[in-house]
Amino acid sequence: DIVMTQSPDSLAVSLGERATINCKSSQTILFTSNNKNYLAWYQQKAGQPPKLLIYWASTRESGIPDRFSGSGSGTDFTLTITNLQAEDVAVYYCQQYYSIPLTFGGGTKVEIK
Amino acid sequence: QVQLVQSGAEVKAPGASVKVSCKASGYRFTDFFIHWIRQAPGQRLEWMGRVNTEDGGSQVAPKFQGRVTLTKDTSISTAYLQISRLRSDDTAVYYCAKRDFQQNWGQGTLVFVSS
Numbered sequence: 001d002i003v004m005t006q007s008p009d010s011l012a013v014s015l016g017e018r019a020t021i022n023c024k025s026s027q028t029i030l031f032t033s034n035n036k037n038y039l040a041w042y043q044q045k046a047g048q049p050p051k052l053l054i055y056w057a058s059t060r061e062s063g064i065p066d067r068f069s070g071s072g073s074g075t076d077f078t079l080t081i082t083n084l085q086a087e088d089v090a091v092y093y094c095q096q097y098y099s100i101p102l103t104f105g106g107g108t109k110v111e112i113k
Numbered sequence: 114q115v116q117l118v119q120s121g122a123e124v125k126a127p128g129a130s131v132k133v134s135c136k137a138s139g140y141r142f143t144d145f146f147i148h149w150i151r152q153a154p155g156q157r158l159e160w161m162g163r164v165n166t167e168d169g170g171s172q173v174a175p176k177f178q179g180r181v182t183l184t185k186d187t188s189i190s191t192a193y194l195q196i197s198r199l200r201s202d203d204t205a206v207y208y209c210a211k212r213d214f215q216q217n218w219g220q221g222t223l224v225f226v227s228s
Contacts, residue, residue: 104159
């Protein structure tokens with residue numbers, strides 16, 4: 001199984017500032033034949049199902065504000081939230097969908113400082 | 114718009130079975146796999162498996178093989194998750210989701226296992 005490791009476990013950021021979340025996979029999730037990284041990011045607010053933010057490591061889902069961005073390739077990935085808003089308080093998960101079983105990171109809790 | 118609507122909460126005794134449904138609407142059901150993911154209280158998301166909504170084939174995570182069955186009924190655009198021999202540590206919210214990167218999610222179904 002591919003192990004997904006997120007860091008940090010939690011972070012507190014001031015309103016309007018930047019939050020950076022890292023995700024590392026135990027093996028590459030870059031499929032060379034199509035040059036796509038099989039990496040997604042989700043946001044989960046308390047009591048709600050997760051919501052897709054980013055797929056293919058850097059493609060923003062329709063309707064997601066452009067303050068959310070994804071980057072990285074191979075085994076190292078980053079979710080960046082610029083201009084943090086109060087409604088961004090949530091737990092964020094990365095996930096690889098490169099191979100079965102699909103696996104998630106442990107989550108990063110984002111709070112307001 | 115795309116919607117995945119799941120069946121209601123269940124309370125089961127250890128050793129029993131449960132079947133959770135997920136009714137899809139707003140898109141062609143056979144275009145995308147349906148995945149099942151669970152989340153135990155305070156825990157990370159855990160992928161359980163996926164069903165091919167076109168031919169009914171399924172892939173189940175090794176941890177759940179032998180206890181989990183994934184099926185679908187195309188005529189009513191509904192996927193099913195069945196778990197047998199329930200244990201207390203199966204207590205969790207179970208989600209269905211569409212597509213290999215989980216683009217849309219059901220609202221979740223709480224399965225509580227307790228004697």
